[in-house]
Amino acid sequence: MRYTIRFISWFVFLSLLSCRNSEVKNSTASNQNIIKADIIIYGGTSAAIASAVQATRLGKSVIVVSPDKHLGGMASSGLGFTDTGNKAVIGGIAREFYQRIYQHYQKPEAWRWQKKEEYGNKGQGTPAMDGTERTMWIFEPHVAETVMEDFVRENKIPVFRDEWLNRESGVQKKKGKIIAIQTLSGITYVGKMFIDATYEGDLLAAAGVSYHVGREANAVYGEEFNGVQTGVLHHDHYFKKNIDPYKIPGNPASGILPLISPEDPGVKGAGDKKVQAYCFRMCLTNHPENRVPFPKPEGYDSAQYELLVRVFDSGWGELFRKFDAIPNRKTDTNNHGPVSTDYIGGSYAYPEATYERRQEIIKAHETYQKGLLYFMATSKQIPQEVQAEFNTWGLAKDEFTENGNWPHQLYVREARRMVSDYVMTEHETLGRRAVANPVGMGSYSLDSHNIQRYVKPDGYVQNEGDIGVPVKEPYQISYGAIIPKKQECQNLLVPVCLSSSHIAYGSIRMEPVFMILGQSAATAAAQAIESKKAVQDLNYAKLKEQLLKDNQVLTKPMANF
Template identity: 40%
Template structure:
């Protein structure tokens, strides 16, 4: 058994993890950054090139430094590009770690967490290595370290009654760009939707929970694929496991649109705009049938074990690859969509060790720590003041679709079944402060852990905080606090927040407007 130690151990080389590691190292700590995969940067380098910023006035600290680094790489002004090409994002982060003297270990799968008397003693890796430190940072999207340490957490949607939140819980079925049109039958053997029977693929069986109830629903995951129109693009391929029957829902959707005289564009489904340098695009999920997987498999992911998570990851990856083939080739897809998709392909210089598809699943939400302060929609919409603010947010409440299921609609002379997408929600918020107490557990739960990703928040509040720039800024704060706690021997809850705020301001973090 190998035994390793450091002043600060950061779990997860997401953008939050990289920023936490760099901030702690620049503050004088010896830092070990552990990444279970083979790449770093999380979604910032894993397909989410077009980064949602919100109000740029709140973006400072290491998040601001990253934006400047992107501008310098391309020789343009800050903000010219909302994000870099994936390989460039990873290169910037690698440069940062090397300059700061952070040791990065990839392929470091987590085997377990040793905790006693309200403290983490060590992380056990799957290869038998034990890693100890005075202070740990859980910067993973899933919150595996906090869960392993016994820190309480929540997963999925709560009821409206829990925090008195208007936007919590199961949502009403609303019209909109992300909604299915009426009268698409969910039944495999009956396109009319009249006779109950086996369901089509890509549906969650249901039934729908009551509106406003806490059903544990998790917003959809997917892959944000990077595409290009360059002459050397790699054409979409028909995967060996591709199944025609799996895409019957898409055929019925396009048939319904045709009967309603709706002519969808490929960009209405995937957002095919050259929004990245080099003529590339970060394909997004913009319509009712997209890269998002809405069969409810995301609901299972946060608490699943490693083997099941890998199955779910491949399920999402195959969905992305097969959707691109379906839209580009299936005769049921409108000719205009197929023609547009023919202009696009996978970039040969991105994701070269993963078949040119991203290495990072877009885990929009995993576990959420239950800390001393639980942020809710009231804190974001009401711009509550906090004495211990360490970063700011500004992006709207952004809950993506949670499920695709079906329901009976009362019609004459008998009910008709129709497919529905449920859960999408977008509500503007003003710039708001994020307190230090939202990234640390309660003292009695764990005294030496900081959590800049799976923060203490309701699902509604988390839907705004979950942006990569906020993760970078919260990682910055967590790294500085971790270095301070390690050097002083004090708990993370006893860190001098006033001194922490002063250092954050000195390093460009925006704490108020």
């Protein structure tokens, strides 16, 4: 990775000289490496863009410092089959995003590979297109990225891309506040308020804010579904039949197959430092003119997929159940089944790894997942009828065109999570405990993907950590969960890696919620600047008033929108 090369939206930056964000400027004519704004947002996720839009609308100068070249995070990198939960609690800029998606698909030219009336209109718990509310929850990756770029262009938001925080010495603090951040390219960004909108929580960690990686023991917050979950089998991502884990079936001395941990999974309910599995959300198509055959990746090793062969041999036949339809005969293809696109065990080191090590981990995920596709497309060990159907699919030629039609963003389902004075737990998400000072709402089930694959005492393989607990009704997310402890930092907000237990984060970690919390974080930042107060000392009544004015939903709706 070349950190010194930056893709900078100079045309946007220069346009600020004639708009209300003209405060964004170099501090002196002689020092071109110091740039100032009221609010500095670190990250290129959907939360980052929502934060930037809101800050601009509230009259504050803002800069987005993005490690990513492509904006929108997972929302524009394959996760088009939106995890909506109850769509009635999605308001503000988040809802505006989905309304813009709807407007795009009202255009005849948007339907290149199929007719609009041929699209099934199936969403995740809701119709894909809601004509009454003019929202659309299912979309192609490039459409989402276009909407994100439209937000940037229309609001004249300066975005500095391929800019990586100097995690060792790049955060300058004074009297409990961040004064500036510096990137590896040498640019210093000076601001009054800072927002960490990354999936990894790099800024909060570099600023000395408390955080946690992995699962807390159930005893920490009095939870049921947080720690090690051996014997708890939710969803369909576990081995339903006895599958032998050894290279020579029945012979432990032969060693275990790849992708199975030799370690004991741990005591049920205990905490660990492991995080749930990551994968790429692939955009596939079965349209012959837009289909690219699955390529053989460098480093391909067919032996990695012997466990999958044994799953097929057991009679499993659910391969295509998560080829979720998005427009134009494409899919958002997610993990499904006991052996699938989730690279179980491959994510543990990622949250705190160096940038170089993270790239290695990302590449390992890509090699595994591309190899899985190639194996299913070509191996004689795959059932013939499965393989024949599988080969009607391929990568979408018109998506991720400069990246070999492969998603830009690895699905980092969780990394660091801030530990503040207020921690969201399963008690809040399941409605057992009231929430103070809400700044947004969530409604998705408590959802964790598998965390480890191990050999049970009976000698068969099993997955562990996949949890799916329904949330009966929408719940509030506290302002206290997106701000650090006051003694640690007074001008930082964290809408993505917020203060939450592992299992509560399993519900909160959805793209609509990240946009909601990003907007609320920017609102709080603007008010903290105006009141000259620490983010922990804001007048919540005033914050709430502005959030409601801007169409955020803070209480359970009496009926759906």
